[in-house]
Amino acid sequence: MDAYDEGSNARHGPDGPGGPLRESPVGGGPPREGPVSAGAVPDDASPVAPAPEPGGRAAPAQEPASGGPATETPPAYPVGVPVPALTGIxxxxxxxxxxxxxxxxxxxxxxxxxxxxxxxxxxxxxxxxxxxxxxxxxWIYPEFEQNWKLFAPNPLQQNIDVQVRARIRAADGGATETGWYDLSALDGAAIHGNPLPSHTQQNELRRAWDFYAGTHDNENRPVGLRGNLSERYLRRVVLLRLDREGAGGKGAVVERVQVRSRTTSVRPPEWSDEQVSDKPVLRELPWWTVPEEDLTDTRTTEASAR
Missing domain, CATH: 1.20.5 (Single alpha-helices involved in coiled-coils or other helix-helix interfaces)
Known part of the structure; x- marks a missing residue:
């Protein structure tokens, strides 16, 4: 059958079966009129990869013509985009x-x-x-001492209040003795309702008393090399607290101090059969004479804190 017979599906030109063929370009665009010469490649056709050489090896790609524009390396940051500033170290x-x-x-x-x-x-x-x-x-004592009193088998089951009183030389030369200051109660009042209490309010006084009690016997005699250090540390802590409370008034000088502890047992829960005494136990320490160096250091520390 002839390709141009009426019964065939071949496409005919505008002038009939003998007219020029319409060939669709590569890519599915509108058909291009006119005859196509052998070997011609339409202008909008995609480039064709070079045919492989005999033996299965692909022919090398053609190099661009000499003298053409050189390919530039794109910048790290596009033009107009701000370069991020360095931060930190x-x-x-x-x-x-x-x-x-x-x-x-x-x-x-x-x-x-x-x-x-x-x-x-x-x-x-x-x-x-x-x-x-x-x-x-x-290195450890007294600020960083560690103990296991919070945990079993022997957790702390007592409330200990540290109290102090002083003999003071007033500004006019008269001597007087103060009443007992319950320093633990003052710390408790400062902590109560405070979501972020300071470390000194919670631990300074308690740790000072524990340090002293652990380095002295029941007769208040020092045991070991840290006995004198613990006594001086506790004395300075109570001096700071007395100065903060304004004991004796303005211009008064603390000459002697006496510290005591008031210990009461924590009541057991209702379901427990344990029986404990609710009577407080007092432990009074002897009167301590305050050295001049402690008074000087106390004033300097309190002035720095203010």
């Missing part, structure tokens, strides 16, 4: 970066030493604690 100069790195290194070393000292303090006795026990105690 990277924004500092080299000298300040070195100083910051040195400070961080010092903080890291101190933190590691502190954690190591606390670990050795709470760890069972070993060779290191036997050889360097004094250095460990000097």
């Amino acid at each position: 990277a924004a500092l100069s080299l000298r300040h970066q070195i100083a910051a790195a040195f400070a961080l290194a010092v903080v890291a070393v101190v933190a590691c030493v502190h954690l190591g000292m606390v670990f050795l303090h709470v760890a069972p006795s070993n060779t290191v604690t036997k050889q360097h026990g004094r250095a460990i105690d000097e």
Whole structure:
């Protein structure tokens, strides 16, 4: 059958079966009129990859003509987009970066030493604690002492109130004795209703008394090398509190102080059969003469706090 017979599906030109063929370009665009010469490639056709060489190897791609425009590397940030500014240590100069790195290194070393000292303090006795026990105690006591009174098998089951009174030399030269100041009650009132109480309000007085009680016997005689240190520490704490409460009035000088504890047992729960006494137990310490250096240090510390 002839390709141009009426019964065939071949496409005819506008002039009939003998007219020029219409060929659709590559990509599905409108048909292009006129005859197409052999080997011709339409202008809008996609480039054709080079045919493989004999043996299955692909022919190398054609290089662009010499003298053509060179391809430029695109910038890291497009034009018009602001470059993000450096922050943190990277924004500092080299000298300040070195100083910051040195400070961080010092903080890291101190933190590691502190954690190591606390670990050795709470760890069972070993060779290191036997050889360097004094250095460990000097680092830990009295601020960082650790104990297990909060946990079983023997949690703390008593309320201890620390109280103090003083003999004062007034500004006019007269001597007087104050009443008892319940320092623990004052701390409790400051903490009550405060969602973020300070560490000193919660622990300073309690830790000072625990330090003293742990280094003295029932006759208030020091036991070990830290006895005198604990006595001086407790004395300075109560002096600070007396000065804060304005004991004796303006210009008064504290000459002697006496500390006592009032211990009451915590009542057991209703379902418990345990029986405890609700009678408070008092422990009075002897009168302490206040050295002049303690008064000077107390005034300096209180002035700095204000």
